[in-house]
Amino acid sequence: MRSLSVLAVALVVLAAVSHLLGTAAAAAAATAKKAASAASESSHTNNWALIVDTSLFFFNYRHAANALSMYRTVKQLGIPDNQIILMLADDMACHKSNPLKAQIFNNRNRQIELYGDTVEVDYRGEEVTVENFLRVLLGRHTPGTPASKRLDTNEGSNIFIYMSGHGGDEFLKFQDTEELSSQDIAGAFEQMRVKKRFNEIFFAVDTCQAATMYNHFDTPGIVAAGSSTRNENSYSHHSDGHLGTAVIDRFTYYMLEFMDRRGDKANLGDLMRYLTPQRLMSTAAMDTSKFSRPVKSVALTDFLGSVLKIDTTVATAPYKPLETRASKSTDSVDPPKTTQQQAQQVRPYPIYEATF
């Protein structure tokens, strides 16, 4: 009997030990998973978008429609208008050849009018130049440039940069008069990194030989995608007979279709698998060599959506009521103050810095 009781106690002890071990292992696994998850998650605190249509002339209607479609999507996904810079090189809506005045469509079914009242075009017409594009990226504006035309990003910003136009081997044509080279844009991104103007960048370009535009990227934190590789053309998706021109390009069309189907669950890896050569009639390419996270874990909303995280600064001083300021007016002679105390005097209440 005694031996039985000893056995029972031993079993109980064994069970308890094994339970404890199991719990510890599970906890360790959970910790590791959490750590991995943390590594694959973006650490950004705000989102910005820079959307550029670089083409003149009505027969390039589709490039404006591409840009406006992207603009509409990122707005729908929550990026506020003041964090979107939209550049349209020509006024397709009111163009003399446009039979549907003041409207722009990206589909011949004309269900979605892209040029509604809420569109805010930040750079239009002759303002869309290589110089202005680089100024926006670098934040080097001429005096008097309004805030709506500035990309006021910081080191917590994830930026979605989308460009549509006519291009070639390592260049993108602006306005039918000048070109943005791949070296230009690579240099601008490097300067942005030095100036801590971004956390991560998703650079997407829809043009012929698009992948050559990021040939010279050497800045960490950038994932780049293009609609075609070297020596390949990019193609339009379909045209509208009434307008007499193509209305959207294939890369943009299927990118939008993918996001429409997948919604919040869409990630970059799936996107690239969706953009097949059968759909695009060209080879979509993505460069992740400068990007630290695996693309499968990069949600599209990390770039195209909005994050509203609130970061608080470390409150180094206790809350002091406004009376403190009143007490300062007294003539009492105070002992010499430390820098911390001086700061408290200037800012007598805790500061909450919110970034969007």
Added chain:
Amino acid sequence: MTESEGLRRRGTKAEEASDASTGDDKDHDASTSTSTTSEGSEDASKKMPAPEKVERPPLQHRIANAVLQRAGPLGVVLFLAGLIWVGLFPLVCITTGELKCRGTYFSENALSPGLGDISSSAVSTRTMRELEDEVFAAALKAGDRGRTEILAQSLESLGLEDVHVEGNSHVSAVLRPHTGADRRDAIIIVAQGHLSQKVDAEAGTQGCTSVGIVLGLAQALVEAEWLSKNVVFLFARDRKAVRAWTAAYHQGIHDSKSQVQVAHAGILVGGLVLDADRAPSGYFAESIDVRVPGANGLLPNLDLVNVVVHLLRAHGGSKATEVMHFTSRSTAYWDNVLKDFVRTLGSQVQALAPGAVDAFALNQYTSRMGKLERFMQSVAFGPTGLHAELLPFDIHALTLSTVYTKDPSRRWAAPEDACRVMRQTAEHTIRSLSNLEEKFHQSYFLYVLPDVGLFVSIGEYSGSLVLVLAPLLLYFLRSIVGPQGREPGHSSESALQGFDPVSAIVGACAVLLTAGCFGGFLLSNDAIGLRGLHHVFLTGPVSFLFLLVIRRRVEAGCPGVLWKSVKAALALALVVAHAMVGMVNYPLALISACWTSLFYAHVRPARSLFSGLCFFTWWIFVSPALAAYALPGLVVDREAWGFSRESSTMSSFAENLEALASAYAQYGVMHVPLLLLVHMPAHLVSLAILTGVLGRAE
């Protein structure tokens, strides 16, 4: 002794003289140098003269010598190589190294051919026929000038603005697009013919005329929301009417010289001329002919040609169009000769090496070569349509013309369908031009077409012209350099033994004098229009006499080189003249060079009766008079040149000359100056050489 031997011998004499002088210098140098040394060494130097250092000429000099020594046969080889190169145009592109003829690229993005909807799909051929019947019937009642007046009323009722009537010559009207368009540019549509009452009396019963097509087009375009440029409609009776209207359009608004009323609608960026007739019963539409070349080798931008061909095929199928489809008897003759030659060549190769020639490839090559030949002929002997009046004003335009046949095997469509296709093509072209906000810039206007969708650019074809001119160029180089002139140790004097500058100047003066006499005729307005140009041949004896007088003086100073120097000057003049013509009108320069290059490179004083007869026969073959006689059979639009349209046979020589003078007066065709200023003097000078007037062969 042949000419080259003569040159060589003279060079050798000069060489000896040169060597002697060089040797003297060396002796002198040696004596000078040894004067400072001891006597013993002086004796030694006398006993053992220093071995003469023989320096081998550089490789390029040896190559140049080898080439110039064989200038005659090499020129013939290069001449044939040039012809073979032309024959290879439909197969390969030698300058780029591609084993295919290059395909045309046109800016589909900018022109978007066929992308937009058109309104005229709602306008049926019956509607167009009704529109023209209405005009024609009302005009019959109105009298002689009724058709233009009634047409003007119709245009006004359609909503067109600025309608102007110019007698029974032409009617013009402007369609201005909706508000919002900038209206700075315009597109012109010309309806050819059918303004005369007599023309339609014999009209057929099928299809409709260009008047009906353009009226239907105007009716459709009035409602077009997409139109962003003005459209000018011009109903012109003939070529003169188009010319008068175009000239008036481009004169200043306040220019009092202009007698023609026009409404200005902006810069004319492009246009189409529609040339359609009703087809008699039993006829079928064979194709729609795309007539491209204008006068003097002027061509519209290739983008426009490609757009029109693309649209014609889209609306009418692949058989709908022919680029330069000629039906004149002379053209068909040359076409058949060429095809027979190529087929015979192919069958011979097939017999020698069975399986070496693919039958399909041979047929394709034959077809392309035939089209290339037709196209080149049309460029060389244009104009080919009324659009030729627009091209000099930098208005890119071409003519669409219906071609009917009685042969059922060549049937493409019913005449009604041909009218529909022409109207739809015209409207789609207008839509493409309306969308185009820049000038035609993606393509070029110096090309020849072996087929639709293929082209040979100036970079390729200019090489063949240089090869065909190579005999003349080589003769000139050999004359002034001489094969021995590049040998080391010879003075520059010896290099010029085969060339006497004074003689060359005399020859050039003779050529210029003769050319000047003809040039004076060309510049004299009074002479043009006179029946016959016989009096111009007075200039021949004048220059002949001049050479005869000069000869005695020149031959006295430097015997035996006068004719060679004159021939060298002549060769250079011919090369320069053909190069200049080739820059503007390559096919004309090529035909002219093929015709004369070998003769002028080989002509020399006759040494025997047999050689004299041979050269004289050849001389007759390259006669400009013969060319003037054969020209009417080669030109595409006989009426435009002033030749009678009805008879395809040769007119009398005097009538031909008169027509040539008239064509020159009207269009400034360069065939006349080429014949009179280049070939006629060259021909006369060559006669002087041949008959020994300028010195006999050694």
